[in-house]
Amino acid sequence: MSAQMLLPPDPAEYRYALYCHSHALGLSHQPRPPVALYRDEQSARLHGVRMWPSAFEVVDLQGEHRP
Template structure:
């Protein structure tokens, strides 16, 4: 059942991807996929720091697109 109080997400509204970086602990065979997307870099870093204090990375997925 859909909830009309929740806005439909717009993927283009997000700029920062948070990766857990499990490869740094030899826990991954494949490249790490983003686990969360944020429109605010500070929030992305806070989320990463709370989830994986030493092993996360925040990537600007629009880098190089803006002039």
């Protein structure tokens, strides 16, 4: 696909951030940035459950926080 056909993402459209708690897995001792941003919570949770079933968190960037 040509780069001319790709629209740049609008960060304001991505409300949910997925974080891996790598410290819980013994992989890191420093704070880490989000792994990915999502438009909907369900997609973020599904990705987290598949990748790190017991060591992830989805954060609502518009205010609500749910582990």
